[in-house]
Structure formats: structure tokens, C-alpha cells
Amino acid sequence: MRRIISILMENEPGALSRVVGLFSQRGYNIETLTVAPTEDETLSRLTMTTTGDEKKIEQITKHLNKLIEVVKLVDLTEGAHIEREIMLMKVKATGAQRAEVKRTVDIFRGQIVDVTATVYTVQLTGTTDKLEAFIAAIGETQVLEVVRSGVSGISRGEKVLSL
Amino acid sequence: MEMLSGAEMVVRALQDEGVEYIFGYPGGAVLHIYDALFQQDTVNHILVRHEQAATHAADGYARSTGKPGVVLVTSGPGATNAITGIATAFMDSIPMVVLSGQVRSDWIGDDAFQETDMVGLSRPIVKHSFMVRDPRQIPEMIKKAFYIANTGRPGPVLVDIPKDHTAPHNTFPYEYPKKVKMRSYAPVTRGHSGQIRKAVDELLKAKRPVLYAGGGVVQGEASQALTALARKLNFPVTNTLMGLGAYPGSDEQFLGMLGMHGTYEANMAMHNADVILVAGARLDDRVTNDARKFCPGAKIIHIDIDPASISKNVAAHIPIVGPVKQVLEEMLTMLDEQGEVGTDTKSLERWWQEIAGWRKVHGLRYETNEQGPMKPQQVVQALYKATKGEAYVTSDVGQHQMFAAQHYLYDRPRQWINSGGLGTMGFGLPAAMGVQFAHPDAVVACVTGEGSIQMNIQELSTCLQYGLPIKIININNQALGMVRQWQDMQYGGRHSQSYMESLPDFVKLAESYGHVGMLVEKLEDLDGAMEEAFALKDRLVFMDIYVDPTEHVYPMHIADGSMRDMWLSKTERT
Ligand SMILES: Cc1ncc(C[n+]2csc(CCOP(=O)(O)OP(=O)(O)O)c2C)c(N)n1
Ligand SMILES: [Mg+2]
Numbered sequence: 133m134r135r136i137i138s139i140l141m142e143n144e145p146g147a148l149s150r151v152v153g154l155f156s157q158r159g160y161n162i163e164t165l166t167v168a169p170t171e172d173e174t175l176s177r178l179t180m181t182t183t184g185d186e187k188k189i190e191q192i193t194k195h196l197n198k199l200i201e202v203v204k205l206v207d208l209t210e211g212a213h214i215e216r217e218i219m220l221m222k223v224k225a226t227g228a229q230r231a232e233v234k235r236t237v238d239i240f241r242g243q244i245v246d247v248t249a250t251v252y253t254v255q256l257t258g259t260t261d262k263l264e265a266f267i268a269a270i271g272e273t274q275v276l277e278v279v280r281s282g283v284s285g286i287s288r289g290e291k292v293l294s295l
Numbered sequence: 296m297e298m299l300s301g302a303e304m305v306v307r308a309l310q311d312e313g314v315e316y317i318f319g320y321p322g323g324a325v326l327h328i329y330d331a332l333f334q335q336d337t338v339n340h341i342l343v344r345h346e347q348a349a350t351h352a353a354d355g356y357a358r359s360t361g362k363p364g365v366v367l368v369t370s371g372p373g374a375t376n377a378i379t380g381i382a383t384a385f386m387d388s389i390p391m392v393v394l395s396g397q398v399r400s401d402w403i404g405d406d407a408f409q410e411t412d413m414v415g416l417s418r419p420i421v422k423h424s425f426m427v428r429d430p431r432q433i434p435e436m437i438k439k440a441f442y443i444a445n446t447g448r449p450g451p452v453l454v455d456i457p458k459d460h461t462a463p464h465n466t467f468p469y470e471y472p473k474k475v476k477m478r479s480y481a482p483v484t485r486g487h488s489g490q491i492r493k494a495v496d497e498l499l500k501a502k503r504p505v506l507y508a509g510g511g512v513v514q515g516e517a518s519q520a521l522t523a524l525a526r527k528l529n530f531p532v533t534n535t536l537m538g539l540g541a542y543p544g545s546d547e548q549f550l551g552m553l554g555m556h557g558t559y560e561a562n563m564a565m566h567n568a569d570v571i572l573v574a575g576a577r578l579d580d581r582v583t584n585d586a587r588k589f590c591p592g593a594k595i596i597h598i599d600i601d602p603a604s605i606s607k608n609v610a611a612h613i614p615i616v617g618p619v620k621q622v623l624e625e626m627l628t629m630l631d632e633q634g635e636v637g638t639d640t641k642s643l644e645r646w647w648q649e650i651a652g653w654r655k656v657h658g659l660r661y662e663t664n665e666q667g668p669m670k671p672q673q674v675v676q677a678l679y680k681a682t683k684g685e686a687y688v689t690s691d692v693g694q695h696q697m698f699a700a701q702h703y704l705y706d707r708p709r710q711w712i713n714s715g716g717l718g719t720m721g722f723g724l725p726a727a728m729g730v731q732f733a734h735p736d737a738v739v740a741c742v743t744g745e746g747s748i749q750m751n752i753q754e755l756s757t758c759l760q761y762g763l764p765i766k767i768i769n770i771n772n773q774a775l776g777m778v779r780q781w782q783d784m785q786y787g788g789r790h791s792q793s794y795m796e797s798l799p800d801f802v803k804l805a806e807s808y809g810h811v812g813m814l815v816e817k818l819e820d821l822d823g824a825m826e827e828a829f830a831l832k833d834r835l836v837f838m839d840i841y842v843d844p845t846e847h848v849y850p851m852h853i854a855d856g857s858m859r860d861m862w863l864s865k866t867e868r869t
Contacts, residue, residue, distance in 0.1 A: 145426070153419060200423040202478055281707065295478065
């Protein structure tokens with residue numbers, strides 16, 4: 133089961149290392165992790181994706197909640213939510229490939245943000261599935277470099293994660 | 296407002312926190328703090344001989360009083376020496392505040408002399424940690440450290456203090472916060488009443504109930520409530536290694552300890568139970584044996600202050616997150632309100648008969664031999680007799696620990712003090728020091744082995760300095776007995792490195808440290824020697840007692856089995 137866990141925590145030095153340490157110490161997976169300050173500078177928002185059976189996920193959320201600096205936590209996958217990840221990618225773009233890559237980028241509603249004679253730099257936003265589908269469509273042999281931000285997420289509707 | 300240096304603020308905060316004792320060892324990074332300590336006399340500093348002992352002594356103080364133990368160590372090696380004791384306290388949820396010196400803040404990260412990333416090193420073994428970044432933070436950080444250490448599920452908290460932040464020439468206004476407010480930390484104060492009601496209904500329906508209580512009942516001051524509940528319902532009680540004393544050990548309704556070396560009757564009752572109330576215990580692997588085979592017919596009601604302890608190893612049917620004392624008291628109130636108790640007394644009567652049958656098997660029996668060497672169990676029984684069951688008993692780790700858990704009956708919470716979760720050899724003597732400081736007039740015995748005692752033997756010197764009249768009961772089997780037992784049972788008797796050769800003459804050793812040493816080799820001398828030792832009220836006595844090196848601890852769970860799968864002796868199993 134893949135889960136997106138979203139955490140509000142005190143924006144203090146060392147807080148992130150406790151979260152990451154917890155995962156290695158207890159043998160949990162982190163697939164993606166993003167963290168940045170929020171509109172309230174005393175708080176950071178951390179989003180992570182992880183996998184595990186129900187029991188493991190329950191332990192993960194309980195242990196995260198126990199960390200003193202964690203103020204609030206939600207498992208976004210428990211309800212309707214929006215998830216986004218941004219990807220920057222360098223793709224070989226020579227000869228006939230140039231037009232083909234451009235078409236694929238358009239289909240996926242990506243943007244070409246930098247160009248050289250042989251390389252396109254593509255920016256694409258979407259769910260993890262969409263980004264993976266894009267990589268598959270371009271063809272791994274064409275891909276020179278991939279940078280992904282990790283998943284960010286927010287719940288749908290009026291529910292907010294705040295103090 | 297009063298102006299104080301960082302070092303003075305540290306000491307003043309400890310005073311304001313009501314700290315009586317601080318266990319520590321000086322060094323460069325904490326010299327400013329030591330200088331501030333020197334200039335006052337409210338907080339008594341106890342100079343140990345190794346920082347590990349400082350943490351265990353603080354731990355023993357905490358376990359025997361319920362108040363946080365306090366430690367002060369220097370940076371680098373001082374801090375790393377404290378690690379084992381911090382981990383020991385963490386595993387057993389003991390409140391502790393550790394102040395560690397750090398190199399000056401502008402040198403951090405430069406591999407300065409005696410620099411260690413103590414916050415990083417200790418991260419997985421503390422409840423929380425702070426690094427002082429500005430001297431003005433000191434009062435609030437210390438206040439928070441004590442608050443976090445001693446509320447919710449207790450545990451050790453570290454405060455790392457760079458040397459420059461304690462410098463005597465920089466002073467700051469000092470005010471100790473009266474209250475702590477933390478938006479990110481709010482330990483539960485009540486269990487869910489609906490869940491408690493459900494649990495009570497389940498208990499009343501039970502035909503074969505067991506109350507299984509752990510260290511949380513001791514830590515959470517819930518022994519009275521537990522005892523009242525057990526008496527009211529007439530249910531059998533078993534305690535974990537950490538919970539011994541939570542329910543009176545000499546009481547009729549007590550089945551003894553459960554788990555790997557639990558009694559036959561406790562483990563059989565657990566396996567056959569239909570309702571188990573787990574109170575302040577965590578169903579750890581030393582208790583459950585194979586968790587998948589654990590008590591197949593039982594509904595589990597689990598009370599714990601830490602939600603992460605519930606349904607971790609064994610799924611709970613009725614989880615109750617809350618302070619165990621409050622939850623048990625609410626159960627009692629519910630029972631009181633309904634007048635007649637309403638348990639299934641017929642079934643209970645049959646259940647007690649069944650238990651009586653198991654008791655007859657008597658899983659704690661052992662063979663004695665008038666001619667041969669003394670048995671370790673006899674030593675613990677003699678200790679029980681000589682101290683009338685009233686001593687504080689600390690122990691180290693190994694066979695002697697299990698014998699001390701099985702054969703000394705603890706009637707009071709906080710009376711039995713051992714490293715259950717981490718199993719730290721070297722814990723016993725320094726822990727006994729902490730207990731003796733907290734209870735200067737009490738009888739304190741440390742049951743140890745010739746292996747364990749050598750892991751913190753240097754503390755005999757501390758004991759002399761402070762005149763601590765601890766009685767050390769060294770159950771000397773000339774072997775790392777517990778290791779040897781496993782090698783006998785699982786490795787074809789190949790005693791790889793479990794033989795303790797070249798033992799010191801412990802009597803002379805004790806004497807050279809200024810204490811009394813006694814050698815006991817024969818059973819007929821045992822009781823007399825104990826009497827004599829305990830009559831020496833103001834001396835530390837080191838009793839070196841030679842016992843049968845081939846003895847094993849039984850019962851013993853058969854690995855990967857259920858609760859009822861046990862060896863009862865070298866030849867009999869269930
Ligand atoms: C610090 C530490 N190292 C190793 C162990 C593993 N261990 C557990 S019991 C034991 C033997 C202890 O020997 P002793 O103190 O003589 O006690 P006995 O079992 O003989 O009664 C050992 C080595 C441990 N628990 N702690
Ligand atoms: Mg031994």
C-alpha cells in the first residue's frame with residue numbers, strides 16, 4: 133500500500149533528522165520526501181510517500197506523532213486528495229527525435245524550458261503515475277537526466293492541515 | 296531581574312526544578328558548570344568513576360523514586376560513555392535528564408578536541424533532545440527537558456550545551472518558567488470512557504481471565520488501582536520482569552512472572568485465558584514467545600499511555616490509550632457504580648481450580664544437593680529471608696537476574712530494579728547507588744554475577760566516598776551463566792568464551808576499596824553470612840558466593856513456540 137503522509141512540524145534544526153532517523157531506525161521505507169517552510173515561518177510542511185501493510189503504516193504514523201516536534205499529521209491517502217510532483221528532465225533531441233519528443237511533451241502537457249542543438253530540458257508536473265508514464269513514453273534510452281521533487285499533497289475540499 | 300551566566304542558569308534551573316542529586320564526571324566542556332556547582336550547596340553532585348555509572352545511578356534514583364534522574368557529563372568521551380545508560384533508561388521508559396557539555400559553538404563541525412555529535416549519536420535512544428544555541432534558551436530548555444522526561448511515556452531527554460554558552464563573563468536575565476506550553480506535545484491525560492466501558496463489560500463476561508501488568512503500572516503509580524481491581528474481580532495477576540512489585544508478589548492471586556522465564560502457572564494461565572487485560576506492558580518478544588501463537592483464545596484489552604505500544608506485536612481487541620492509573624480507577628468506579636460486581640463466579644471458581652493444578656506442577660522447583668555446590672536459587676531465597684522481603688533489590692543481567700526475579704517476592708512497586716529492555720550488564724551496582732542515595736535508610740542489595748559486576752566494579756570507590764552501605768550479592772558461578780545455558784541448550788554444550796577465567800579475589804578487592812568482603816562456599820554458611828552482612832548497617836559488604844556453575848534457569852520458553860511451550864528442567868518439557 134502506498135501512502136502519502138503529510139506533516140506539520142516545528143521549523144527547528146534537527147527536526148528533519150528525527151523524522152528521517154525514525155525511518156531508518158525502525159526499518160520503514162521512504163520513497164519520496166519533500167520539506168519546506170509554510171506561510172507560518174515557525175512551521176515546516178513535510179510530505180513523504182511510503183509503502184507498507186496497514187499495520188506498518190499504523191506504526192509509522194504513531195511513531196511520527198510521538199516525535200516531539202511533530203505538531204500535526206495526516207495520511208492524505210485516507211481521503212480525497214491532490215498529489216503533485218514536479219520533474220525536470222534532459223532528453224536527447226536530435227534529428228527526427230526532436231519533433232517526436234516535442235509531441236510527447238505536448239501530449240503530457242509538459243513544457244520545454246531549455247534547448248540546445250541536441251538536448252531538450254523538459255518540465256512536467258503531475259502525479260507519480262503520470263511522470264512515470266511520461267518516462268516510459270519518451271523511452272529510457274533517450275533520457276539523459278531526471279530530477280524529481282518528490283510528492284507534495286493536499287486534501288480536497290475544505291479540510292485544511294493547520295494549527 | 297537577576298543576571299546569571301549560562302553555567303549559573305544551568306545550576307539555578309536544577310535548583311528550581313527541585314533536583315537533589317546530580318550524577319556526573321567533570322571535563323573541559325563542562326568546567327564552567329562545575330564551577331557554578333561548587334558555589335552552591337542545594338544540588339548535590341555525586342562523583343562517579345565512569346560516566347556509564349552516572350547514568351545508571353541516576354536511573355536507579357529515578358526507578359526507586361519516580362523522580363527524574365539527572366546526569367552531567369563532558370563532551371566527547373564523557374558523552375559517549377553515557378550512551379549505554381541512556382539507552383538502558385530509554386528501553387525501560389525511565390525519566391532522566393542528561394546534560395552534556397559540547398565544544399564551543401563556533402568550533403562545532405570542525406572535529407574539535409573532544410567533539411562528538413551527541414545530539415545525533417543519542418537520537419534513537421532519547422525521548423527528545425535539545426542543543427543550546429543561545430544561553431538565553433537555557434532555563435526554558437531545562438524546564439522542557441524535565442517536563443518531557445517525566446510526562447506521558449517517560450524517557451531520557453538530552454540537553455547538549457556548548458561551552459561558550461556557559462561562559463562566566465556573559466550574563467543574562469534569569470527567570471525559570473512556571474509552566475510549559477508546547478503545541479506539539481500533549482500527552483494523553485484520560486482514556487476513552489467508551490473503550491473503558493467496553494473493557495469492563497468484557498472483563499465481567501470473562502470465564503478465564505488474566506491481568507497482565509508491566510512496568511507501566513510501576514511507573515504510572517497504578518499499583519493500588521491494579522491491586523484493588525484484581526481483588527474486586529478475584530482475577531489472577533501476572534507481572535512482567537519490569538512489572539514485578541506492581542502486584543504484591545506474596546499474594547495468593549499472584550501467579551508469578553510470565554514470559555521466557557516465567558512460572559509454569561503464569562504462562563499456562565495466559566495461554567488458556569479467554570480475556571487478558573494488559574496494563575502498562577508492551578507484549579514484547581521476551582513475554583509472548585512466537586507472537587503468532589500467542590494466547591490463541593484470548594480477547595486482548597490493552598491499556599498503555601503510548602499508542603505505538605498498542606497492537607505493535609499483538610493486535611488488541613480493545614485498545615485504551617491513557618494513563619494506566621486513571622484508566623484502572625475509572626474501571627473501578629464503573630464497577631462500584633453498578634453495585635454487585637457481576638463476574639461469572641462459577642467459571643472463575645473452575646478457573647482457579649485449573650490454576651491450582653498448574654501451581655502443583657511448580658515450575659520454579661530446582662534440585663538441591665546436600666553434598667554438592669550451592670544453588671543460585673538458594674542464595675536468592677536466603678537473601679529474601681535475611682531481608683524479610685523488604686530490601687530494594689537491583690540486579691545485573693544473566694541467570695542471577697532471573698533467579699532474583701523468580702525467587703524474591705516483591706510486595707512493593709519500585710522495590711525491584713533491573714534493566715529489562717536493554718539487558719545491560721553493569722547496571723546493578725551503580726543503580727544500587729542511586730537507590731541508596733534516594734533512600735539512605737533503606738536496605739539495598741545488588742544481586743549480580745561475577746561477569747556483570749566487573750563491568751562497573753570501579754564504582755566500589757564511589758560507594759566508599761559517599762559511605763553507601765550497599766550489600767553486593769555476587770552469585771559466582773565462574774561463568775557467563777546465561778550465555779553458557781544457551782550454549783548448553785542450543786550449541787551442543789560448546790562453551791565458546793563463556794567461561795570466566797582469572798577471577799579476582801573479590802574479598803580482597805572489596806577490602807582494597809575499603810569495604811568488607813565475605814567469601815561463602817558452603818550452603819551451611821549461607822544464612823549466617825547473610826545475617827552477618829546485613830547486620831553491618833553502615834558498611835558496604837561484598838558477598839562472593841560460589842554456586843553450581845552448571846545450573847540453568849527454568850522454566851524457559853521453547854523458541855518459536857507459544858506461551859505454554861516450556862522447558863521445565865534439563866529433561867522435562869511441556
Ligand atoms: C553489556 C552486555 N554485554 C553482553 C551481554 C550478554 N549477556 C547476557 S547475560 C551474560 C552473562 C552474564 O554473566 P554473569 O554476570 O556472570 O551472570 P550469570 O548469567 O552467570 O548469572 C551476557 C554476557 C549483556 N547482556 N550485556
Ligand atoms: Mg556468572
